Amino acid sequence: MNHLVSALLVSALMSAPALAQQKADDHSAHHAATPATAAASSGDMADGEVRKIDKDAGKLTLKHGEIKSLDMPPMTMVFRVRDARLLDGVAVGDRVRFTAEKIDGNYTVTSIAKAP
Ligand SMILES: [Cu+2]
Numbered sequence: 001m002n003h004l005v006s007a008l009l010v011s012a013l014m015s016a017p018a019l020a021q022q023k024a025d026d027h028s029a030h031h032a033a034t035p036a037t038a039a040a041s042s043g044d045m046a047d048g049e050v051r052k053i054d055k056d057a058g059k060l061t062l063k064h065g066e067i068k069s070l071d072m073p074p075m076t077m078v079f080r081v082r083d084a085r086l087l088d089g090v091a092v093g094d095r096v097r098f099t100a101e102k103i104d105g106n107y108t109v110t111s112i113a114k115a116p
Contacts, residue, residue: 044069047115050094051076058084060109067100070107080108090114 046068052061063076079100081087090096090112098112 044099045097046100048096048098050090050092050096052078053087053090053092055084055087058087060087060090062096062098062109064098070100070102077107080106081112082108082110086112 046064046066048062048064050060051063054060058081059078060081061076061078063074064072065074066072080103082103086109095115096112097115099110100107101110102108
């Protein structure tokens with residue numbers, strides 16, 4: 001009888017760590033996915049202020065802050081816009097948040113919105 005009780009105890013102790021291990025794995029897998037998603041949604045946005053808009057040429061001049069994705073320090077410069085309709089939502093003097101990419105050798109604004 002004594003022997004049976006201790007055998008049950010041993011098997012209970014052995015299965016408990018296995019369950020705990022499985023829970024820990026699920027937990028870390030869940031958390032590993034979260035930072036990557038957050039970085040993708042906000043990492044490439046840069047701050048800027050609209051200085052000039054040339055809708056016919058599809059260009060705008062921005063005084064911008066650091067653009068990490070392009071490794072560019074703050075400056076005032078001319079950007080192309082990927083789509084002239086991007087210029088409809090902004091006006092000279094607006095503070096904006098935008099994303100830019102180098103496309104065919106030209107710095108190109110790919111999205112832009114008035115800063116909240
Ligand atoms: Cu620049």
